[in-house]
Amino acid sequence: MHAHLLRLSALTALLTAPSVIHATECFVPPSTAVFGLQPEKYPPVNEIASIGMENDPDLLRVYNDIDWTKVPSSPIKPVDLSTTSYDAGTDPDCWWTSTLCTQPKVAGLNPDVTICNKPGSWGLTFDDGPTCFSPELYGFLSEQKQKATFFMLGGQVLTYPVEAKGAFDEGHDVLSHTWSHHGLTTLTNLQVVAELYYSVKVIQEVTGVSVKYFRPPYGDIDNRVRAIATQLGLTAVMWNDDTDDWKVNNNPDARTEVDAKFQAILDKASEYNAKNAGPIVLEHDNDQGPIQIYKDWYAKIKKVYPKVMSVTECLGEGGYYEPVPSDDAGATGTATTPETPTSTTSTVTVTTDSPSTTPTPNPESKAEEQKSPARKNDVGSFAAVAAGFLGLVMFYNLW
Known part of the structure; x- marks a missing residue:
């Protein structure tokens, strides 16, 4: 019953949730120029990432470098994520939306991260940001000396790069939530690649690091999507x-329901303790309402789950392929030295060679190194970090 309710919750979010962004009561001056970002080289915000980018040579190169013989031919799922015609009994695609399956039934695919394997822990995650409200949450977390994981939408990072860099500089995980928050199993292969590629790319341009992890919107993932993500170095x-x-974003009366959800998680502490583990909890920083709710519940959470932590703290390893230096200002970062991804499949690397003009399967393609597809050269990374620091200073002077 619990699993069924979780799936219904994700599906309900897809069908009834208002648009991702509700940040209409605050304003932050555009800062893409400060970071050297070029919006014209990215998809339209909130649109499926391949739209208008079908001839982007870097995207096509990433697509063609995937070994498509290792990607299952799972059928594209209905856009409304209806599961009525899916065979949940045999679950051939390990489709989370239908069965909550997280262990791929195909060899060589990265299994999903599903729990915080530390007793007394609460895996703290926030989705759908950044927005101009996010710094309020960063400030609260800083006061509590608390680290969190932010699964950021690529379009939002492009719109609010200062906020994204602010989270990174505070030592929080800044990871991918795809480009536009569409259900990945409802998309074509090229669309899936684009959703992951552009989100990783913009995060890398802003922070200087390449991410290892992503969260599929609505939890919607199957073996086809996992196989593509694995070859892009993502779990x-x-x-x-x-x-x-x-x-609560558009319905303040929902606060009672949300409070009950938090209380229910607290009531399950003994269940998690029996497993020497803790939950990974889904929260949001896309408006003031969810941020305020978390602030109101934080003290109660700490009493029951004393080890509130980021996902990478749960895993005991970094979230990036590059090291992040620590400093005395509290920006400890969560990266380690580059590691080999869980899968033995190599990931692709963007170069400047002329690619094919159309996406075609390329079974013989091999990556040059085990890195994110959006990884830039060291000079570009340094420029992104330096520009980001300047932008952050300007932002906090204004704020």
């Missing part, structure tokens, strides 16, 4: 408990 991070905090 999915799911959740055990959903607060449904986004519901």
Whole structure:
């Protein structure tokens, strides 16, 4: 019953949630120029990432470097994520939306991260940002000396790069939530690649690092999507408990329901303790409402789950392929030295060679090194970090 309710919660979010962004009561001056970002080299915000980018040579190169013989031919799922015609009994695609399956039934695919394997822990994650409200949450977390994981939408990072860099500089995980928040199993192969590629790319331009982890919107993932993500060096991070905090964005009366969700997670502490583990909890920083709810519940959470931590702290390893230096200002970072991804499949690397003009399967293609597809050269990374620091200084002077 619990699994069924979790799936229904994700599906309900898809069908009834308002648009991702609700940040209409605050304003932050555009800062893409400060970071050297070129919006014209990215997809339209909130649109499926391949739209208008079908001839982008870097995207096509990434696509063609995937060994498509290792990607299952799972059928594209209905756009409304209806599961009525899916064979949940045999679950051939390990489709989370239908069965909550997280262990791929195909060899060589990265299994999903599903729990915080530390007793007394609460895996703290926030989705759908950044927005101009996010610094309020960063400030609260800083006061509590608390680290969190932010699964950021690529379009939002492009719109609010200062906020994204602010989270990174505070030592939080800044990971991918795809480009536009569409259900990945409902997309074509090229669309899936684009959703992952552009989100990783913009995060790399802003922070200077390439991410290892992503969260599929609505939790919607199957073996086809996992296979593509694995070859891009990415592993999915799911959740055990959903607060449904986004519901208060357009309906303040939903606060009672959301509070009950938080309390239910607290009531399950003994269940998690018996497993020497803790939940990974889904929350949001896409408006003031969810942020305020978390602030209101934080003290209660700490009493029951004393080890509130980021996902990478749960895993005991960094979230990036590059090291992040620590400093005395509290920006400890969560990266380690580059590691080999869980899968033995190599990831692709963007170069400047002329690619094919159309995406075609390329079974013989091999990557040059085990890195994110959006990895830039060291000079570009340094420029992104330096520009980001300047932008952050300007932002906090204004704020």
